[in-house]
Amino acid sequence: MLNDLSGNDLFCNYYKEWISVYKENAVRQVTLNKYHLAHTWIERLAPDVKLSELDRISYQRILNGYAKEHERQTTMDFHHLLKGAVLDAVDDGLIPRDPTRKAIVKGKPPRPKKNRYLNQFELHRLLAGLDLGSEISWEWFILLVAKTGLRFSEALAITPSDFDFTRQTLSVNKTWDYKNGGGFVPTKNRSSVRKVQIDWQLIVQFSVLVKNLPDECPIFVREDAKVYNSTANNTLARLCKKSGVPVITIHGLRHTHASLLLFAGVSIASVAKRLGHASMNTTEKTYLHIIQELENKDVDLVMRSLTSLV
Missing domain, CATH: 1.10.150 (DNA polymerase; domain 1)
Incomplete structure (x- = not known):
């Protein structure tokens, strides 16, 4: 000890x-x-x-x-x-003085960043090219993440009982432990437990899709089968190329969802709550470039408004 x-x-x-x-x-x-x-x-x-x-x-x-x-x-x-x-x-007196004080953090030059998200038109092209059949597939998974902003593990854990088709909400209260063989585990943090409002079209689609599935079983996980993040990302990459849009990851769909909400004028607080962020600081840090772009647009709008008063 x-x-x-x-x-x-x-x-x-x-x-x-x-x-x-x-x-x-x-x-x-x-x-x-x-x-x-x-x-x-x-x-x-x-x-x-x-x-x-x-x-x-x-x-x-x-x-x-x-x-x-x-x-x-x-x-x-x-x-x-x-x-x-x-x-x-x-x-505890095991080390005489704090050796981390004034530590210098170095590192290799960062690699070129991949596209993190799609714009509205690119997302529309991607979703329009999905082959949404009558059976559960990765393409249905992609649609759900794109429209809800769920994390990969959160979306994997969704069961039919998580849908409230009357109130048009989706309950996020667990994740799927895909890295360690499967099974339900708690969400990333307490703020991640939430109800996500979903549009009527998605409600209609999933009400039919999950109608005969077990209420408490994950929709996107086959029984006794391991799930890999790479499988979903490879499927998404293929669909991105097919649609002629930049290749992104499943997590990039989450960024896309948040970015579109911010550009649409949704408040940072509402986006943070929808994404299940522990605080608005996380949202602001992650989407700083978008927030700054929106602030610049606001400044232009203010200046035009003031000019019109002359």
Whole structure:
């Protein structure tokens, strides 16, 4: 246990035990996996560094070693995964002084960014080219995500009982653990539990589609079959090429949904609630470029309005 460790113990061993004590059963599995991966990197970059030897220089060397193979933002995430454990060790007197203070985060130049979202006309072309038959398919999945902005795991977990066809809403209260063999698991955060309003056309389509399906079984997951994000993304990529629009991912459909709402004048607060963001800050950070573009349009509108008063 952590109480039995001293400054002479290895930092990599301390970090492993710290994960076990503070993070297991406290964070989602996907987040826990990130901590375990960070531990693997510590074993690789600083296998012999003791807690008492972890000063600013040795910590910076760990970050520099990680940065050689990762972009700056990824290195920043790695730094944050380590910092909590390091500060706990400082508080416990295992490390003399905070080695993370004034740490410099470096990294490889970012790769060219892929298209993150489609504009309204491109989305219309994509959806118009979907082959929506009478059976559940990835193309129905693509339509649902495009019109609701659900996360991939949220959409996978949708069951017939989640639809309220009378009130035209879709309940999001769980996700599908596709990375770990399947099964329902909690949503990303409490704000992710929500009711998403859906249009009457989607209501009619899905009321027919799910009519004879088991109420509590996920619509898009076949029994005893694993689901892969890559399968859905490959299907979407093929359909994008077929429609002559930029290739995006399933998560890009979520960005597309949010972007169209913002351009339509929907408030940031409403978009954040619809997407299940924990706070508006997340929405503002993710869609800053769109918000700035809208602000520029607002300035132009104000100036035209003022000019007309002369």
